[in-house]
Amino acid sequence: MISAHEAHEIISKETAPLGQEEVPFSKAVGRFLSGPVFAPIDLPPFDNAAMDGYAVSSCDTERSSPASPVRLKVVACLAAGSFQNLPLLRSGEAVRLMTGAPIPAGADAVVPFEKTRDEN
Numbered sequence: 001m002i003s004a005h006e007a008h009e010i011i012s013k014e015t016a017p018l019g020q021e022e023v024p025f026s027k028a029v030g031r032f033l034s035g036p037v038f039a040p041i042d043l044p045p046f047d048n049a050a051m052d053g054y055a056v057s058s059c060d061t062e063r064s065s066p067a068s069p070v071r072l073k074v075v076a077c078l079a080a081g082s083f084q085n086l087p088l089l090r091s092g093e094a095v096r097l098m099t100g101a102p103i104p105a106g107a108d109a110v111v112p113f114e115k116t117r118d119e120n
Helices: 006-016
Strands: 054-058 075-077 094-097 111-112
Touching: none
Parallel strands: 075 094
Antiparallel strands: 054 094, 054 111
């Protein structure tokens, strides 16, 4: 058996890169980009939750563990599309987030719902 490095060298010697061509987007299925693509604007134009969970300050949770959990007060619940009355997260607080919800000011982390426990 040969190493991955040796295999890469053999393939590189025996093949040549394909040329570039422009095709309409509708004809691009199954093709690969020849270089990076950059969006001219951020979409969405705000930080949002990629999962259901709780927005927190990482300073509040850095010492948390299953044996020594941290308790935070849940002060709001935000769904995707919630833009009115966004809370300012303070130390000791958390905001329940649904996927796609905006991350409130004061939060720098999201704890996945599965990693939490509701004790109410």
